[in-house]
Amino acid sequence: MPAWVKGAATDIEAAIAAAADLLGAARTPVIAGLNAEVSAIRAAFDLAGRVGASLDTDGAAGTxxxxxxxxxxxxxxxxxxxxxxxxxxxxxxxxxxxxxxxxxxxxxxxxxxxxxxxxxxxxxxxxxxxxxxxxxxxxxxxxxxxxxxxxxxxxxxxxxxxxxxxxxxxxxxxxxxxxxxxxxxxxxxxxxxxxxxxxxxxVSGGRNQDRAVVPVSAWTTGQAPRVGLGRRVPEHDPWRFDAARQVASGEADAALWIASLPTDRPEWLGQVPSIALVGEADPDAAEVVIAVGVPGRDIGGVLWNETRGALTYWPAQTGGSAPADLPSAASVLGRLNERLAARSGTAC
Incomplete structure (x- = not known):
């Protein structure tokens, strides 16, 4: 399972531990991108509740x-x-x-x-x-x-x-x-x-999953995607919880970038201590990098299907060249959440 901490290759457990250290020390983290399968998006909202993070998406401008x-x-x-x-x-x-x-x-x-x-x-x-x-x-x-x-x-x-x-x-x-x-x-x-x-x-010419994030955010928080959980209740504010603005102003002190569907990472990601869960392995993407399975290729997952205008399940492809042991973004986020819960002594 490819993983890196500060550019050095490591195993998944060490990477998750480093990610937990980074998020656990943050006061105002942001979770951004959310260009992923529905299970990972849901897990991201769960983790945001755990660490008091705000959330933003790769396609927020269009949304x-x-x-x-x-x-x-x-x-x-x-x-x-x-x-x-x-x-x-x-x-x-x-x-x-x-x-x-x-x-x-x-x-x-x-x-x-x-x-x-x-x-x-x-x-x-x-x-x-x-x-x-x-x-x-x-x-x-x-x-x-x-x-x-x-x-x-x-x-x-x-x-x-x-x-x-x-x-x-x-x-x-x-x-x-x-x-x-x-x-x-x-x-x-x-x-x-x-x-x-x-x-x-x-329609969108890109691959962002904002049309999947919007309903997940609505049924999870009752709000649109740019939402903050720093005060343990959902607060929606498209300006306040713009991840790029928060990093530029110094409000955010850590970031978690989620892109199991490969997409360009933002320039601001390297300006704060950061974690990246990415479908395309890139040791330099962040301080902690964990390669995850691409939904519809390496793993099965529910994605927005633009040609149908609905959420649909995309099975993993067989016979591909990607490593078969890549974890899903949802499983990594779940393990990270569990590790942070164990440190705080709370179950939820």
Whole structure:
């Protein structure tokens, strides 16, 4: 089981002991990333309760852009299956959705249900290549649809195509277009529904598991993911519990980074004593590093499935080249929690 303490290879027990020492000495630790299977996310929340940590996620920028807009203007959304089965016009905003597996399914198929069944599917793009970016083009598109602009332009031509469709789906990545962009998307969908049927669908070009973290956080704490447990009750504050901000301000004095699904680690991780549970072995990722199984490859695990729009179980692959004895992130977090509990003499 690959593990390192201060760059030196060691065994799993020594690494867990070092991690327990680091977290046990911290006053305001942060647990971040959470780019992992559901069992590991749940274990992270349990550990946060033990050590009084706050939690943040790898994809928090997109999550809070979506949640902020939802709280103010609501949303008219669809599901991946409905978009694949019914949409005869798909508007792709920005560049990030083009990296998603869902768009590949959309491009390779045609509507099979509803009024648009049997029709050719139009794939339309608004990628922000002009001055001002995608948000400016999106605002101009709404202006054309509402009759406030009339001159000929590519955006104007796009505005003429959308109301003629039977079912319009607007794909976007909240992290790419931001909170104002998400609100504008919902306004566009409302405008289109005056003339036809239209819905939005958030997709991500990355592999972050924020859409798995949100429900786990809700059923565990009653709050969205940026939550602190330093006072033993859940406190939600998207600004206060931003891990990068806490490290930069000196509020956080230790960090635990969880990424059993490989992702880029943040620059701030090396600025405080840190622990990393990672699916790609990297001795230099943190002061204490433990390699864990990648869900859906080395181990089985429940992950967010973007093509289905639901949490689904992904079994381990057989015949892979990764070590078979890699522990799951959940098991490592559980053992770390137990060791800290033994030191404090409490069971929960």
């Amino acid at each position: 809070y852009a979506e949640l902020g807009a939802l709280s103010r203007v609501g949303a008219m959304t669809s599901t991946p299956a409905e978009v694949v089965g019914r949409a005869d016009a798909v508007l792709v905003l920005g560049t990030s959705p083009a990296k998603s597996e869902l768009l590949s399914r959309i491009e390779a198929s045609a509507p099979t249900r509803g009024r648009a069944a049997g029709a050719a599917r139009q794939l339309l793009r608004l990628n922000g290549g002009n001055e001002g970016g995608v948000l400016t083009e999106l605002a101009r598109l709404r202006a054309y649809l509402r009759g406030h602009l009339a001159e000929e332009s590519p955006v104007g031509a796009l505005a003429a195509k959308l109301p003629a469709a039977q079912y319009v789906a607007v794909l976007y990545d909240p992290a790419e277009i931001g909170e104002m962009g998400v609100e504008t998307v919902q306004g566009l969908v409302v405008d289109l529904n005056d003339r036809t049927r239209a819905f939005s669908l958030a």
